[in-house]
Amino acid sequence: MKIVVSKEAIKWFKDEVELKDSDKVKFYAQIYGNSPVQENYALGFTIDNEPVDMFVKTEIEGLTFYVEETDLWFFNGHDLYVEYNEKKDELEYNYVK
Secondary structure (H helix, E strand, C coil), X not given: CCEEECHHHHHHHHHHXXXXXXXXXXXXXXXXXXXXXXXXXXXXXXXXXXXXXXXXEEEECCXXXXXXXXXXXXXXXXXXXEEEECCCCEEEEEEEC
């Protein structure tokens, strides 16, 4: 599995979430919601600078985006692509096998 974050999504994180260099963004499975890879679960994120078991990560522009081993099941073998939708002014998650 890999995590790919677009430049537009990075800008969104820096502007909207006010991330600074060395911050860490954890993607995790949350109950309630839907996604193309897991029914009744959605993907959430939080700023967590103290990972417990960082399993997959990517570092871009001083930021670290990661998934812990306990949440790998959610992705069901898919890579995560984080994009920014300008029309909706929000992040979009795309899952690619």
